Amino acid sequence: MKSKHYFWSCIILLGCTLAIANCNNPSNRNQPIESPKTAEALEKEKVIKIAEEIAFKEYGDEIKNELPLKAQLFGDSMWIIQGTLPEGADGGTVYIELSKSDHRLLKITHYK
Template sequence: MTEFWRTEIKKAVTNKKNQRVVDMIIPDSATAVAVAEPILFKVYGKDEILGEKPYKVDAVDGYWVLTGTLPKGYFGGTFVIIMAAKDGRVIKLTHYK
């Protein structure tokens, strides 16, 4: 089966007429959250990330910047993830202390 998929991948990469051109993989804030959460959950833990809701989500120059928030009176850091809107690449992923 692996050899079949190797062949399919090779065809997909070389056959441009069957490829779809997508202007933007992450077009809106809801999609940005849907893409970011599984990554954040895996790296930092689901409970940790959900504890930083509501998220702050900003579109800046073709990138989505998502950060967590802390309740009033709490000190510490939150996650930051920056993703390219065009192709979904993660440009930055960190959690401040």
């Protein structure tokens, strides 16, 4: 009988301890749960960085007005990266094609 009482006392004490510990930890309350980035999302970030470096080297500060660059995988062998324009703006943007396998520059142009 005494051991049964001791067992339940320990369970209740453990439950109270966990409840108090959880209440006193506000750091994780009301924060969005971040999903881990997929391999393709990480690859897209890398491709955009490479494309930005290429675009700035080729066209200079003109590219600043075309950020952010957007990348899309085309088929299974090529990334297509294009600049963006502010809403209502006239003109063209940088267009870059990179090899998916080694990020080698395949094509770069700037549409007007």
